[in-house]
Amino acid sequence: FGSSFLWAMELASEQSKAAKEKGNGYFRAGNWDLAIGAFSEALSFASELAVTEPRHLAVCYCNRAACYQSRMSAGDWELVVQDCNAAVDLDPNYVKAYGRLFAAQDSLGLKAQALSTWDRLQEIDPAASNKL
Numbered sequence: 497f498g499s500s501f502l503w504a505m506e507l508a509s510e511q512s513k514a515a516k517e518k519g520n521g522y523f524r525a526g527n528w529d530l531a532i533g534a535f536s537e538a539l540s541f542a543s544e545l546a547v548t549e550p551r552h553l554a555v556c557y558c559n560r561a562a563c564y565q566s567r568m569s570a571g572d573w574e575l576v577v578q579d580c581n582a583a584v585d586l587d588p589n590y591v592k593a594y595g596r597l598f599a600a601q602d603s604l605g606l607k608a609q610a611l612s613t614w615d616r617l618q619e620i621d622p623a624a625s626n627k628l
Contacts, residue, residue: 508544509552512537516556523559528567535560546586554587561596576600591621 519534538556545553561579564572580597583590594617601610617624 505544505548508541509549512539512541512545512549512552512556515540516552516559519556519559519563523563523566526566528563531563532560532567535563550586554583554590554593557583557586558590558593558596561593561600565596565600573600573604577604577606589620591617591624594620595624 515534515538519531519538522528522531522534535556539553539560542553557579561576561583564575564579576596577600580593580600583593584597587593594613598610598613598617601607601613
């Protein structure tokens with residue numbers, strides 16, 4: 497790779513991480529919509545970071561899902577499912593994302609999917625039932 501490519505990757509990483517930190521601050525303050533916007537900004541660099549920083553992107557998806565879960569507007573459970581599925585696609589052992597995904601699927605009445613998610617969660621973290 498050329499130096500300009502590496503510089504662009506580094507810049508994308510820095511900008512994404514800065515947006516994530518901004519989102520974390522908004523989340524802690526209970527500003528769900530601002531946090532969702534910041535995590536969405538962090539995820540706007542997904543194409544640049546999917547190969548080099550999949551865990552960072554998975555955390556951004558999971559954090560945005562936490563905002564939807566906390567905000568609970570119409571349709572938010574579906575958005576939790578979408579973001580948590582994206583998170584576990586990037587990091588197949590992401591316990592927190594599976595926990596959120598299970599809660600959303602269960603709340604939506606998606607019992608078969610929730611059971612499958614629960615089984616996967618137990619597979620990667622047998623103590624997960626104590627954490628939910």
